[in-house]
Amino acid sequence: MSTTITAALIIIGNEILSGRTHDKNIPHIATKLNEAGVQLREVRVIPDVADTIVHTVNEMRAAYDYIFTTGGIGPTHDDITSENIARAFGVSLHRHPEAERILRAHYTADQINEARLKMADVPVGASLIANPVSAAPGFIMGNVHVMAGVPRIMQAMLDNVLPTLVGGASVLSVSVTTNLPEGTIADGLTALAQRYAQTDIGSYPTFKQGELSTTLVIRSPDAALNDSVANELRALIASLGGQVIPTPSV
């Protein structure tokens, strides 16, 4: 008996959509959530547009167990996540006393200003997520976890959130890579996938230095089952005249 606990990630930021910034948060969050027994089911990248944030948050928090957001909680005019999370929940924004205390302790008297104190404004009812890197906290409102976009800060915040999540089964995986192209193993793979419908078998071609290889990833919460499928896959590869080779990094 395993429960499936789902999550979605909302990446808020014009800089991702313009191509300026390369998102590095998706694989980290996906991996850490899975280790905690939470399956990432959808990611949306949306611009810094108030109504888009409100609409997206409300649609997704109803559809998934946990929502995570990155970006838009800094001190500048383009940081509009917190006020729009409040709007999504129909509550007002207030200056959180503990967040203000943290900021006043972190900055010197001549550094503290209204822009920095804005980072203490969270929706009424939110609890804080500690930020050991740069002080300004994230927050949790309902099932929505609001984090910074800078990877180092996001990762530290996520580490503080993970122990609070109630997870289900982690999905385990085994990878088998072959020098055979996808098209050669596809028929045998389809038959295998049908026989082991409890597993999710993905097929991923890679080109590295002109060499083509195919990595087959078997995923399910059952390690023994994954190993059985991997053994059948290795036999299938051998029967087709292929070889099992080291899995390339991705």
Place this chain on the structure above:
Amino acid sequence: MSTTITAALIIIGNEILSGRTHDKNIPHIATKLNEAGVQLREVRVIPDVADTIVHTVNEMRAAYDYIFTTGGIGPTHDDITSENIARAFGVSLHRHPEAERILRAHYTADQINEARLKMADVPVGASLIANPVSAAPGFIMGNVHVMAGVPRIMQAMLDNVLPTLVGGASVLSVSVTTNLPEGTIADGLTALAQRYAQTDIGSYPTFKQGELSTTLVIRSPDAALNDSVANELRALIASLGGQVIPTPSV
């Protein structure tokens, strides 16, 4: 007078959501589309789930001028994009004669099999996108452009699509980086952003080797306007005792 032409990207693949594969396509597509006068407004990463693909494609193709998808058009059982694009448009899948000819010319007689020929199946009414890397084509159905997920193949397909797009104004940008932290320039920046509401000014903090810097990106279709704002920004930075430094790579 400038027209805004919008696009959205749908990344179809369990491997991105599991954290196994790091998406490298978003920044490339965002940059190339902008050069063609098309603004990327949303990205969704969704799993290899039939109904999710249908629902997402139909919601997004109604909301944006152009839709691009990556992933799920290979020969294996987990490649289900084409059949679900057909479902989204309420048409059937058929074996495209030209696509079949391309595949039969690319593979040897003992390589060609039903799994590979499946890559010639496209929705009725679709036109092909040439694939100079590995032959199997993508396709265009309505305003939806269906491309491979492997970056090298996707990039070659996108190069073939770009000349067919009718773009509006490209968004140009100027970046100014300072050693000042965001919180110090935030107030002056807010005033500047209000005075130049035709531009989008983003503020992006970076930590590199323990050094904090802030990059301010001014974006609009008007190069002269962007330069004016950049000059005012440099003056603001100087007035706050800061320095303009080289923009770090991201």
